[in-house]
Amino acid sequence: ARPAAATTAAQADVAIVGAGLAGLVAARRLVARGVSVIVLEARDRVGGRVYGLPLGNGSTSEGGAEFIGPTQDRIAALAAELGVRTFPTYNTGKNVYWRNGRRTLYATDGFLGAVPPDIGVVELKLAMTRLNAMARDFPVGEPWRHAQARELDADSFEGWAHRNSFTPSARFLLGALIHATMSIPSREVSMLYMLNYIASAGNESTPGTVERLIDTKGGAQETRFVDGSQEIPIRLAAALGDRVRLNAPVRRIAVDGAGVQVTADGITVTARRAVVAVPPALAGRIDHSPALPARRMQLTQRYPMGSVTKVVAVYPTPFWREDGLTGQVLSDSGPVDVTFDNSPPSGTPGILMGFISGSYARGLDAAPPERVRAEALESFVRYFGARAAAPTHFAAQRWDTEVWSGGGPVGYAPPGVLTDFGSALREPCGPIHWAGTETAGHWTGYMDGAVRSGERVAEEVGRAL
Numbered sequence: 001a002r003p004a005a006a007t008t009a010a011q012a013d014v015a016i017v018g019a020g021l022a023g024l025v026a027a028r029r030l031v032a033r034g035v036s037v038i039v040l041e042a043r044d045r046v047g048g049r050v051y052g053l054p055l056g057n058g059s060t061s062e063g064g065a066e067f068i069g070p071t072q073d074r075i076a077a078l079a080a081e082l083g084v085r086t087f088p089t090y091n092t093g094k095n096v097y098w099r100n101g102r103r104t105l106y107a108t109d110g111f112l113g114a115v116p117p118d119i120g121v122v123e124l125k126l127a128m129t130r131l132n133a134m135a136r137d138f139p140v141g142e143p144w145r146h147a148q149a150r151e152l153d154a155d156s157f158e159g160w161a162h163r164n165s166f167t168p169s170a171r172f173l174l175g176a177l178i179h180a181t182m183s184i185p186s187r188e189v190s191m192l193y194m195l196n197y198i199a200s201a202g203n204e205s206t207p208g209t210v211e212r213l214i215d216t217k218g219g220a221q222e223t224r225f226v227d228g229s230q231e232i233p234i235r236l237a238a239a240l241g242d243r244v245r246l247n248a249p250v251r252r253i254a255v256d257g258a259g260v261q262v263t264a265d266g267i268t269v270t271a272r273r274a275v276v277a278v279p280p281a282l283a284g285r286i287d288h289s290p291a292l293p294a295r296r297m298q299l300t301q302r303y304p305m306g307s308v309t310k311v312v313a314v315y316p317t318p319f320w321r322e323d324g325l326t327g328q329v330l331s332d333s334g335p336v337d338v339t340f341d342n343s344p345p346s347g348t349p350g351i352l353m354g355f356i357s358g359s360y361a362r363g364l365d366a367a368p369p370e371r372v373r374a375e376a377l378e379s380f381v382r383y384f385g386a387r388a389a390a391p392t393h394f395a396a397q398r399w400d401t402e403v404w405s406g407g408g409p410v411g412y413a414p415p416g417v418l419t420d421f422g423s424a425l426r427e428p429c430g431p432i433h434w435a436g437t438e439t440a441g442h443w444t445g446y447m448d449g450a451v452r453s454g455e456r457v458a459e460e461v462g463r464a465l
């Protein structure tokens with residue numbers, strides 16, 4: 001990849017907007033079919049929501065997407081193809097559950113799995129069973145086709161959860177399910193969207209379940225990449241060479257009889273087809289001539305990104321392991337309310353990672369970096385003791401101020417959006433095709449969904465050319 005030169009005119013069969021996993025995979029697949037492509041990337045790096053956060057000593061820790069798990073077959077196959085090795089997420093010992101000011105340690109290899117022991121767990125387990133049953137035989141990737149789509153889409157997940165649980169702890173844990181996976185309060189997301197999200201946490205032969213979303217062992221947090229997840233986009237881009245142009249934010253897509261003209265800062269690409277592989281909210285910022293169909297324009301006004309910051313604290317050793325802890329926390333107090341052990345495979349240095357999500361992220365909106373650091377370390381001390389107070393390095397990656405992401409981890413549908421606008425997520429508009437994890441069937445919201453969407457769009461465009 002090289003920076004785009006000033007006002008270059010270029011030609012290709014397909015112009016691809018965005019060098020995240022979806023855009024890069026689409027490019028790789030199209031090139032393999034003998035199709036010429038140019039990938040236009042706004043940032044000065046590839047990977048989008050996959051990013052290695054520098055730790056100040058030449059090494060990095062994931063500041064964005066990190067984990068993969070069972071049934072995420074497409075990202076696993078891609079990593080294997082690229083020679084990016086994996087290792088199990090550290091998961092030996094007990095998890096910490098912090099609730100109402102009390103710290104409880106619990107093993108995750110029992111009947112409850114990752115669910116912490118609390119008064120409401122029976123109720124929670126019942127609600128999870130109901131959710132799994134509703135997610136079975138679900139039209140994955142096409143929630144608007146569900147027989148009760150309208151009713152389900154009129155509800156928020158919180159609305160459903162409050163009618164299906166009564167104890168404060170079950171309600172807290174159901175809310176935490178959304179907070180931990182989507183980085184938003186559960187009142188903001190459509191029940192229909194969440195059922196699709198649960199149903200999509202599987203593959204063509206294995207139905208999705210809540211457990212596969214939230215578990216470490218057997219779930220979406222099971223596995224990590226040696227040298228970090230960013231190795232995947234970096235290797236994809238290296239193989240594409242100067243087909244990838246950095247620092248080239250796309251501003252405008254014009255369609256005429258001959259095809260498309262995609263105008264970015266410094267470069268205009270004339271192509272037969274365009275693939276837009278960015279989250280819907282960001283796609284909505286690109287000008288179109290002629291205007292896109294109303295349903296597509298209105299969809300992009302209704303698909304917000306979550307609010308998330310990831311923090312990492314580096315220590316000489318992973319001291320929590322000596323205390324018999326996995327490094328994993330679920331808490332009702334912020335700003336860090338979910339943590340993982342982010343140490344490299346060797347275990348040195350020790351790295352604690354924490355999520356600051358939803359209202360906690362919004363609460364720190366105007367906070368200077370020192371305050372974010374102080375409050376995050378206070379959270380770590382609460383869960384892991386005084387040794388957590390003095391890391392050798394601390395770094396934070398905030399996503400809601402990233403102009404080319406707009407938040408994270410994923411764009412989602414608030415109530416009432418999917419039934420009328422959902423099908424505009426993927427439906428091509430003339431020669432313009434849509435990709436990105438938000439358009440995926442299985443594992444929408446995840447790296448696996450991004451890869452699947454890139455593969456699907458390459459197929460779609462390949463057929464249309």
Ligand SMILES: Cc1cc2nc3c(=O)[nH]c(=O)nc-3n(C[C@H](O)[C@H](O)[C@H](O)COP(=O)(O)OP(=O)(O)OC[C@H]3O[C@@H](n4cnc5c(N)ncnc54)[C@H](O)[C@@H]3O)c2cc1C
Nearest residue numbers: 018020021022042048049065066067250408409436437447
């Ligand atoms: C904090 C965090 C944690 C996460 N954890 C996980 C995890 O553990 N496991 C997992 O599987 N997933 C995780 N995810 C989700 C995962 O990162 C995404 O699902 C996936 O990376 C999305 O890929 P994408 O290609 O669809 O979109 P993106 O990665 O967003 O790529 C879009 C690209 O388009 C570029 N772009 C945007 N607008 C324009 C424009 N106008 N012109 C040119 N370029 C443009 C952007 O710069 C970006 O490079 C996490 C995300 C975050 C933020």
